[in-house]
Amino acid sequence: MAPLEQSLNLVWVLLGAFLVMFMQAGFALVETGFTRARNAANTMAMNLVIYPVGVLGFWLVGFGLMMGGVAEWPTLGPALGGAHELAIGSAAHPWGLVGAARFALVTAAHDPATLAMFLFATVFMDTAATIPTGAMAERWKFSAFLLYGLFMSAFLYPLYGNWVWGGGWLSALGVNLGLGHGHVDFAGSTVVHLTGGVTALAGTLVLGPRLGKFRADGTIAVMAGHDLPMAVLGTLVLAFGWFGFNAGSTLSATDPRVAAIAVNTMLASAAGAVTALLVVWATVRKPDLGMACNGLLGGLVAITGPCAFVAPAAAVLIGLVAGLLVVWVVGLLERRLRIDDPVGAIAVHGAAGAWGAIALGLFADGSSGEGWNGVAGPVRGLLFGDPGQLLAQLVGVAANLVFVFGASYGFFLLVDRLMGMRVPAEVEHAGLDALEMGTDAYPRG
């Protein structure tokens, strides 16, 4: 690879990472805008603190578990210092379980390619880690949240991430079993968003609904967010950062797919937003701004996995379905299942994330992905002649539901037993700002 090309790619990866880092601001605004004023400082605090805690946990342990097994970065050059992946099975057909090198970046200390990849992987991890803070907002004990930050960044996210992106067993489904190219996730519909959404679901189940949300007489309280303009601004910040998320995931500035990826990202978000807006408008006779925000985000989540493999028209279709899915799942969770998710994170990241993975297995059109995960030929979905790819996508989603849900549910239960997950009722009534954080977001006089 020419030195200039390698340098350009390095800059591209770093630029993408910088954009994705800014998504932390978007999440902070969306989640705080959608929650109540008395908990605004607490919600902001979780969004701020998950970033440094996650960075340190991922640096010390997580990155080694997730990417310790990767020997070479195709667009950035060889990785220095050796790689190791713990695997079972034969040497010819290994099933990778977890990486075991580059902990605390010691062996990568002077390796620009690995350091750039660390930065890029870290901001992706922090995106996943900040998703549950929205669904679990307004009742989560801050100390329990801190423990979660370490668990997510050091263990939970890196393990599933290794299986898809670090050379683990889900990426080997193609080579070992002939299922398409193995589980393919271009920028993280499953690795980032489904993981965040499923963890959020487990957390809300352990925490239970906010007090007064589901009344004894069967009615459901409306607990409106306190700052819709803040939520809208956050949504647009996220949509902006998402270009780094998806286009940056080529890890190459010289890859011509970059343009298609950016266009697909934009189209899916637009389709998701308009669909959600119109569906809610038609049913409740008012254009719901909050739902339009979540539809836009749902479209982005769904296109994240397939963005490099589908045509622009398919991106619109994927976004449209994601918009419908978000509206439907928000209602399903609240009205049927009585699960209280203040910001709609489970619907946006969980449901739309799973849909994104499946959509890749349907609409990947064979225009790109040559040799992906060591399997010859481009990535094709069911509609373009490869049913095995759809199967690999389904296996990846199922593995996420089983492993991420099981591990996070167990972790939250354990924390609940040991130190308690939830603030006392009095604190919840008065607001977490005054009593849990000892400060107000908006002091009065």
Next chain:
Amino acid sequence: MIREPTVGERLDQYELTELLARSGMASIFKATDTFSGIPVALKIPHVQYEADIVFSERFRREEEIGQKLDHPGVVRVLKPRAKSRMYLAMEFVEGRSLRAMMSGRRLPVDQALDLARQVCDALAYLEAHGVVHRDVKPENVLVTAEGRAKLIDFGIALIESERRLTWAGLSHTVGTPDYMAPEQIRGRRGDARTDVYALGMLLYEALTGHLPYDSANPRALMKAKTSEPPRPPSYHVPGFDPSLEAIILRAIERDPRDRYPDAGALLADLEDPSAVPPRDPTTGAGGARGGPHLSRRLVLGLAAAAALLGLAALVALSARQPVAPADPGRPAARRR
């Protein structure tokens, strides 16, 4: 059908003779025990609270706790032979509340100290029986003509081993947050140190005529109590005895771990205030601090040292790793 009782009526073995007080939740009558002729006080809840589960549970517990106690500093709760409705029979105390005695002015130091010691002694007795009062305030201290202090109202008291009874829905009965300890404001159930805090506040108000925090807005007051240091008594009373000030400030420390561990320890200092060293104005620390702090600091220090050592080892290891080969074509490399 149950209705509100009135003076002149008979309730079981008691004859109601006088309405002493009426609050939002109950009326207190003076009555005569027709068996013994002894005057008693009856606390009878208003009719609408009879059906309230949380209220009646609270009421039942107040009676249960009260009947277990026997101390000159605690109002005795009597056992009527038969009860036809919900009420509490107590010994009748001829006296007035400490609140009425203070009514905005200071008490003489000797009198205030004597009353504080008596309440402290009563609290130490309660603690020995595993009871936390949780609602110590001047309104709940009756003082007889002979100067004997008696603690009343075990409405939100707690037996250590018992399940917590939530009082979230009864917040208006908890009254002003003036005497609530910071941990109660934060929603904790409170322990012996919660009563120490309230007693410290009581002594503060008795000796200065003021409270360490004042705000008309209960929310702002609660915030101040949890986040700001209290005004020292000498702010209100110039020349306030520095030893007494040290005792009071230690009793009303915001962190329960910095307070007297129990009423007994506070009583020991109140018996001889002059033996207590004044507070060091530079550190704000008074007397000896508790042991847990040293070990806490030690653990934190050790953890910080371990983290630094670990990081140093990682830095040393990193320095031995290979450096990426510089590309000879790059200008920066050529210059070297």
